[in-house]
Amino acid sequence: MSVELIQALLLAFAVVVILMPAYIRFLRFAGMGKKIRAEGPETHLVKEGVPTMGGLLLIAVVLALFFALRGAPVAGAIAPLATLLLVGVLGAVDDYLNARTGEGIHARQKMLWLVVVSAVAAYQIQQTYAIETIAVPFVGPVHVDPWLYIAFAAFAIISAANGVNITDGLDGLSGGTLVFAFVAYLLVSLLNEPTQPNLATLCALIVGALLGFLWFNVHPAQVIMGDSGSLALGATLAVTALITGQILVLPIIGLVFVIETGSVVLQVGYFKLTHGKRIFRMSPLHHHYELLGWDEEKITLRFWIVGIIAGLIGVTLFLASIDRLV
Numbered sequence: 001m002s003v004e005l006i007q008a009l010l011l012a013f014a015v016v017v018i019l020m021p022a023y024i025r026f027l028r029f030a031g032m033g034k035k036i037r038a039e040g041p042e043t044h045l046v047k048e049g050v051p052t053m054g055g056l057l058l059i060a061v062v063l064a065l066f067f068a069l070r071g072a073p074v075a076g077a078i079a080p081l082a083t084l085l086l087v088g089v090l091g092a093v094d095d096y097l098n099a100r101t102g103e104g105i106h107a108r109q110k111m112l113w114l115v116v117v118s119a120v121a122a123y124q125i126q127q128t129y130a131i132e133t134i135a136v137p138f139v140g141p142v143h144v145d146p147w148l149y150i151a152f153a154a155f156a157i158i159s160a161a162n163g164v165n166i167t168d169g170l171d172g173l174s175g176g177t178l179v180f181a182f183v184a185y186l187l188v189s190l191l192n193e194p195t196q197p198n199l200a201t202l203c204a205l206i207v208g209a210l211l212g213f214l215w216f217n218v219h220p221a222q223v224i225m226g227d228s229g230s231l232a233l234g235a236t237l238a239v240t241a242l243i244t245g246q247i248l249v250l251p252i253i254g255l256v257f258v259i260e261t262g263s264v265v266l267q268v269g270y271f272k273l274t275h276g277k278r279i280f281r282m283s284p285l286h287h288h289y290e291l292l293g294w295d296e297e298k299i300t301l302r303f304w305i306v307g308i309i310a311g312l313i314g315v316t317l318f319l320a321s322i323d324r325l326v
């Protein structure tokens with residue numbers, strides 16, 4: 001199985017690397033250039049017009065290769081595949097409107113779509129696996145009411161989608177940290193009892209596609225992931241965590257996304273409470289370091305390092321919980 005996963009990863013990488021140049025040309029021809037917010041860092045103005053919606057190609061490649069390699073049935077992968085597609089469509093529409101008008105889908109409409117997809121995915125997961133317990137590190141399985149689980153699962157999916165979306169602000173930042181997160185859950189799905197081969201294959205394909213994307217997204221980026229990629233992959237990461245039963249480890253494995261989201265929440269809350277004062281020079285956190293004078297590559301690489309360490313800690317917690325049960 002490990003050989004098949006490596007082959008899937010390499011195949012997804014190769015397909016994305018081969019197709020991306022033509023896809024970038026298509027995005028330019030279609031006028032899908034990124035609109036940069038005026039209130040953002042001035043250094044980002046050079047990114048104006050860089051093709052966005054790069055995530056849509058990743059989704060297409062992952063879905064096509066998954067069905068080509070695994071076929072049907074797709075037990076254990078229905079929810080993440082559907083989430084990847086449905087949230088990807090939402091993100092693509094948002095990217096399209098942003099490129100055309102400078103403003104994407106209204107925040108309430110976007111959130112409504114996310115809530116619906118997340119609720120359906122959460123319900124499908126709970127019903128499919130008859131989940132009545134949740135794995136707590138160092139404690140073990142803890143009973144939870146099915147409807148409470150569905151509400152919690154939907155919240156986790158929405159949070160992860162928005163967390164990755166917030167992190168997607170520097171070249172290579174969200175793509176790299178997503179690689180480490182999906183590698184961690186690839187290991188979890190292989191070491192789980194029972195193993196989850198379809199889910200592992202999906203993780204391997206996503207990792208390979210992201211690596212291919214990073215070939216063109218590292219600074220200076222030739223293409224931007226956009227909401228089509230960040231929202232969809234963030235939501236899919238949470239669904240993957242739910243299916244493995246290790247959702248409580250996700251805040252560790254996705255620590256960068258948690259920190260980035262937390263910096264925005266703290267900034268907004270403190271700003272309102274103090275009537276205009278700020279904790280950070282700008283949020284999310286990566287913008288704060290930009291304004292401190294850090295190079296974009298330096299910020300990205302250091303956040304990657306945090307992502308690697310967080311992924312290792314998350315897998316370690318998972319292994320510790322297995323040893324406790326044994």
